[in-house]
Amino acid sequence: MITIKDLAEKAGVSYATVSRALNGRAEVSETTRARIIALAQEMGYQPNAVARSLVSQKSSTIALIVPDVSNLFFADITMTVHKAADDHGYTTMVCNTSWDPAKEQEKLKIMVQQRVEGIILKPTAFIKPGILEALSLPLVLFWHAMDDNLSYVEVDHAAGAQMAMHHLIEKGYKRIAYLGGVETSPSNQIRQMSYQKALQEAGLPVDPRLISYGSFSLESGFKRLGSLMRLEQPPDALFCGSDLIAMGALQYARNHNLSVPGDLGIIGFDDVACASLPLVNLTTIEQPRDELGEAALKALLDEISVFPKRTKQRILIKPKLKIRSTT
Amino acid sequence: MITIKDLAEKAGVSYATVSRALNGRAEVSETTRARIIALAQEMGYQPNAVARSLVSQKSSTIALIVPDVSNLFFADITMTVHKAADDHGYTTMVCNTSWDPAKEQEKLKIMVQQRVEGIILKPTAFIKPGILEALSLPLVLFWHAMDDNLSYVEVDHAAGAQMAMHHLIEKGYKRIAYLGGVETSPSNQIRQMSYQKALQEAGLPVDPRLISYGSFSLESGFKRLGSLMRLEQPPDALFCGSDLIAMGALQYARNHNLSVPGDLGIIGFDDVACASLPLVNLTTIEQPRDELGEAALKALLDEISVFPKRTKQRILIKPKLKIRSTT
DNA sequence: CTGAAAGCGCTAACAG
DNA sequence: CTGTTAGCGCTTTCAG
Numbered sequence: 001m002i003t004i005k006d007l008a009e010k011a012g013v014s015y016a017t018v019s020r021a022l023n024g025r026a027e028v029s030e031t032t033r034a035r036i037i038a039l040a041q042e043m044g045y046q047p048n049a050v051a052r053s054l055v056s057q058k059s060s061t062i063a064l065i066v067p068d069v070s071n072l073f074f075a076d077i078t079m080t081v082h083k084a085a086d087d088h089g090y091t092t093m094v095c096n097t098s099w100d101p102a103k104e105q106e107k108l109k110i111m112v113q114q115r116v117e118g119i120i121l122k123p124t125a126f127i128k129p130g131i132l133e134a135l136s137l138p139l140v141l142f143w144h145a146m147d148d149n150l151s152y153v154e155v156d157h158a159a160g161a162q163m164a165m166h167h168l169i170e171k172g173y174k175r176i177a178y179l180g181g182v183e184t185s186p187s188n189q190i191r192q193m194s195y196q197k198a199l200q201e202a203g204l205p206v207d208p209r210l211i212s213y214g215s216f217s218l219e220s221g222f223k224r225l226g227s228l229m230r231l232e233q234p235p236d237a238l239f240c241g242s243d244l245i246a247m248g249a250l251q252y253a254r255n256h257n258l259s260v261p262g263d264l265g266i267i268g269f270d271d272v273a274c275a276s277l278p279l280v281n282l283t284t285i286e287q288p289r290d291e292l293g294e295a296a297l298k299a300l301l302d303e304i305s306v307f308p309k310r311t312k313q314r315i316l317i318k319p320k321l322k323i324r325s326t327t
Numbered sequence: 328m329i330t331i332k333d334l335a336e337k338a339g340v341s342y343a344t345v346s347r348a349l350n351g352r353a354e355v356s357e358t359t360r361a362r363i364i365a366l367a368q369e370m371g372y373q374p375n376a377v378a379r380s381l382v383s384q385k386s387s388t389i390a391l392i393v394p395d396v397s398n399l400f401f402a403d404i405t406m407t408v409h410k411a412a413d414d415h416g417y418t419t420m421v422c423n424t425s426w427d428p429a430k431e432q433e434k435l436k437i438m439v440q441q442r443v444e445g446i447i448l449k450p451t452a453f454i455k456p457g458i459l460e461a462l463s464l465p466l467v468l469f470w471h472a473m474d475d476n477l478s479y480v481e482v483d484h485a486a487g488a489q490m491a492m493h494h495l496i497e498k499g500y501k502r503i504a505y506l507g508g509v510e511t512s513p514s515n516q517i518r519q520m521s522y523q524k525a526l527q528e529a530g531l532p533v534d535p536r537l538i539s540y541g542s543f544s545l546e547s548g549f550k551r552l553g554s555l556m557r558l559e560q561p562p563d564a565l566f567c568g569s570d571l572i573a574m575g576a577l578q579y580a581r582n583h584n585l586s587v588p589g590d591l592g593i594i595g596f597d598d599v600a601c602a603s604l605p606l607v608n609l610t611t612i613e614q615p616r617d618e619l620g621e622a623a624l625k626a627l628l629d630e631i632s633v634f635p636k637r638t639k640q641r642i643l644i645k646p647k648l649k650i651r652s653t654t
Numbered sequence: 655c656t657g658a659a660a661g662c663g664c665t666a667a668c669a670g
Numbered sequence: 671c672t673g674t675t676a677g678c679g680c681t682t683t684c685a686g
Contacts, residue, residue, distance in 0.1 A: 003679060014657045019681060029655060044461075049440040050386065051679035053377045055662045069421075070406035072399060072600070079397035082423050091437060094421040096409050110418060113376040134371075218605065251605045273399070274601040278545065278578045330663055341673045346665060356671060378663035382678045 002045050010043070011036055022047070053115065062300060063111040063119045065095040065104065072272055073289060074122065077142075080293025081120060088301060090117070099124045112137060118300045118307075138303035140296050140313075144186060151303060151313035153296045160285040160319035161191040164239050164267050165198030167283070171327055173237035173265050174204060179224050179249065181241030183213035188241055191269070195239060210235055214245070221248025229256070237265035237327070243275045243284055244268075250282065250326060266326040276324070283327040286320040329372050337370070338363055349374065380442065389627060390438040390446045392422040392431065399599055400616065401449065404469075407620025408447060415628060417444070426451045439464060445627045445634075465630035467623050467640075471513065478630060478640035480623045487612040487646035488518040491566050491594050492525030494610075498654055500564035500592050501531060506551050506576065508568030510540035515568055518596070522566060537562055541572070548575025556583070564592035564654070570602045570611055571595075577609065577653065593653040603651070610654040613647040 004022075008015035013032065020028045021036040039045075053059045064081050066074040078094055085092045093116060095107040104124050111119055118138035132139060133148045141152040168176050178195045181188040192211070199206050209231060214220035221240060225248070228235055240246035246268030253260050260266055261283075268275060271286035295315050302311045331349075335342035340359065347355045348363040366372075380386045391408050393401040405421055412419045420443060422434040431451050438446055445465035459466060460475045468479040495503050505522045508515040519538070526533050536558060541547035548567060552575070555562055567573035573595030580587050587593055588610075595602060598613035622642050629638045 005679080015680085016658080016682080017656060019679095020656085023681080027655060032655085046436070046439050048381075048442060048679050049437075050377055050380045050442050051662090052681080053662095054375075054381055054664090054679080055681045057662075059377065068406070069396075069409060070399075070403045072397075072402070075399070075402035075405075076397045078402075078405075078421070079395070079423065082396060082421070083425070086423070091420060091422075091441065093418060094405070094409070095418075096406065096413070098410070109373070110376075112373050114418065115375060115377050247604065247606060254606070274604060277574065277601060277607070279574060279581070280604070280606055332663080342663090343665080343674075344672060346663095347672085350665085354671060359671085375663050378678090379665080380678090381663080381680090382665045384678070 001048070002043050003048070004045075007036060007039055007043065007045055011039055057115075059115050059117055060089055061091045061093060061114070061116045062297075063093045063095060063107075063114075063116040065097060065107050065111070065119060065121045067097050067099045067122060067124050069094060069096050073270065073287070076289035077122075077293045077296075080290045081297050084294050084297040088297075097124050101125050108132075108135060118304045120296045120300055136308065138300055138307045140300045140303060142292065142296065145314075149310040149312050151299045151311055151315075153292055153299060153313075153315040153317065155187075155287045155292065155319055156316040157187045157190040157319075158194045159316075160269065160287070161194030161239070162198055163319065163321045164269070164285050165195060165202075167321055167323070168237045168239060168265055168267060168327065169198065169202045169204070171237075171261075171265060175207070175210065175233065175235045176204070176237045176239055176265075177210035177228055177235035178212070179221060179238055179240045179245050180211070180213040181216045181245070188213065191241065216242040216244055218244050218248035218251070221245035221250075222252045223248075225249040225252040229258075236263070238267070240266065240268045242268060243270045243272045243282060246282055246284065246326075247274070247280060250280070261325065261327050271320075271322055276322070281325040283324045284322050286322050288317055288320060291317045328375075329370050330375070331372075334363060334366055334370065334372055338366055384442075386442050386444055387416055388418045388420060388441070388443045389624075390420045390422060390434075390441075390443040392424060392434050392438070392446060392448045394424050394426045394449060394451050396421060396423050400597070400614070403616035404449075404620045404623075407617045408624050411621050411624040415624075424451050428452050435459075435462060445631045447623045447627055463635065465627055465634045467627045467630060469619065469623065472641075476637040476639050478626045478638055478642075480619055480626060480640075480642040480644065482514075482614045482619065482646055483643040484514045484517040484646075485521045486643075487596065487614070488521030488566070489525055490646065490648045491596070491612050492522060492529075494648055494650070495564045495566065495592055495594060495654065496525065496529045496531070498564075498588075498592060502534070502537065502560065502562045503531070503564045503566055504537035504555055504562035505539070506548060506565055506567045506572050507538070507540040508543045508572070515540065518568065543569040543571055545571050545575035545578070548572035548577075549579045550575075552576040552579040556585075563590070565594065567593065567595045569595060570597045570599045570609060573609055573611065573653075574601070574607060577607070588652065588654045598647075598649050603649070608652040610651045611649050613649050615644055615647060618644045 004015045004018045008018045021033040082092045097104040120140045122142040145152045268282050268284035271284045275282040275284050299313045331342045331345045335345045348360040409419045424431040447467045449469040472479045585591050595609050595611035598611045602609040602611050626640045
């Protein structure tokens with residue numbers, strides 16, 4: 001691989017001059033510059049970013065660490081973060097933790113060693129406050145941060161749940177069930193509270209038999225709707241914790257000749273790609289991945305610019321109601 | 328950020344010793360090693376991979392360049408390449424070209440400058456032979472390479488089409504239509520040939536009215552099935568160029584009360600995530616993303632090990648038949 | 655405008 | 671076993 005020295009030798013100048021010429025610095029005569037640029041082209045010179053990083057102490061690289069790149073949600077986010085970083089001249093190193101906290105630690109360490117200029121992280125699990133701060137690197141989380149100084153970007157789950165409930169109530173549904181996600185998940189808890197609040201504000205009773213938790217999966221939705229339909233007074237609508245849960249319920253409804261949205265209104269959460277397929281056509285609350293990604297990158301750039309201080313941003317992205325044929 | 332020199336000073340040894348101790352080289356007494364490791368831990372030392380790369384001339388980094396990270400197909404591949412690279416101690420830089428050849432060139436250049444040790448590339452368009460070879464870097468393509476020396480990994484579309492056709496014929500379908508993808512796409516052309524060959528081998532007539540091309544989209548499938556059903560002798564089965572085309576057709580069938588698979592058998596290609604949803608449940612030919620990704624990485628490692636020679640591998644991955652409810 | 659020289663943080667001979 | 675020293679390829683003073 002050809003270096004600046006090779007160019008200098010060929011051009012009969014010092015390699016400092018070559019560096020200056022190539023970096024467009026003012027203190028070089030236009031003639032030598034032209035000559036050197038031409039030569040570089042001709043000899044196929046490619047600057048060594050590694051050496052450059054070493055001396056400049058900047059890598060123009062950021063890291064994005066997510067649990068699962070192949071998950072559609074993170075894939076979308078990866079895309080937008082990547083694009084936004086690109087626009088600002090940053091290259092992105094994408095890491096995958098496979099939902100493994102140990103791997104997450106390892107990846108963080110590697111990224112520090114690679115001297116990335118900042119990290120955007122979707123944590124795999126609850127993080128002890130302080131542990132990330134100790135990284136002493138610009139950092140943005142896709143998560144409500146704890147009581148440390150970190151910035152985060154998150155979807156406003158309360159607002160999303162409220163939109164969903166208002167929509168169902170407006171449509172005239174009276175017995176709305178909540179098919180929640182994993183009970184302990186923060187987003188689930190926030191949404192459940194909004195669910196109850198919305199019912200109360202509408203003067204509708206809160207029936208605990210209509211509230212359930214479970215995994216964010218198809219099967220879970222299918223099974224839970226089955227239980228609900230065996231109640232004396234089954235629900236006339238479902239607010240689901242994820243599109244998968246909703247699709248499981250939808251499947252149950254189709255199998256049992258329940259008309260949707262006539263007998264049963266269904267609304268999901270996320271707006272995954274399949275939700276908008278004609279065969280599915282699910283009403284849902286979109287978590288806008290593009291905004292999440294862009295906001296995270298913007299926050300990170302801010303963090304980078306003030307580092308080692310922290311900007312400590314708290315960014316809530318507004319979700320969007322997507323009305324389709326299941327309500 | 329603390330360096331090897333800081334450690335040396337604190338420990339009262341030369342920094343060469345620190346380097347040796349930290350890198351687990353034999354020629355250090357265990358006592359000093361222990362002392363230095365403890366000190367490094369205590370002071371929060373993190374080796375500078377940039378400096379290390381500069382001297383060792385290896386970055387332990389590879390690049391994966393794809394048109395669209397958020398595309399489910401590439402997201403899966405990104406995942407497996409990433410994981411496989413990880414297992415071999417490589418970090419992956421993921422790049423996105425947005426199907427833009429100019430961006431592709433730019434990304435390739437940046438990756439060369441970053442001194443990655445190899446590149447896995449899904450080209451956005453036909454590539455002029457030679458242009459990539461000139462990179463003089465280990466390289467693997469997701470594409471049939473031209474007449475240059477590059478390695479590639481690709482799905483065996485001929486075999487996939489054959490499996491699909493055999494399956495339909497075995498099920499007793501007699502008038503099988505081909506709803507192809509973009510006419511000029513190489514995969515489409517290969518599959519179409521297999522389609523005709525399979526019909527002929529089964530002693531079934533090839534009716535040109537049953538052959539069509541179009542975009543790989545839902546709408547395209549929907550519309551084209553409409554045309555087919557208006558023929559005097561409509562088909563009794565469809566071999567589709569993508570799952571999306573198949574799902575569009577499936578949608579048409581549902582809307583028009585055609586029973587699937589009774590009146591009409593449908594088989595897709597790809598096995599995207601939605602295809603296996605109960606609501607869809609599409610019979611299809613899977614393009615195994617995991618194998619593609621792993622094979623590509625393996626090929627790249629080979630390329631790296633023999634570089635600057637080329638291994639020139641031609642790897643065809645066998646697709647798999649996924650029988651579901653539409654046939 | 656250009657050259658000489660120092661140094662980014664680290665590894666790897668080469669001497670002791 | 672340990673220290674000294676020379677670079678890896680580049681940017682950036684500091685002198686001319």
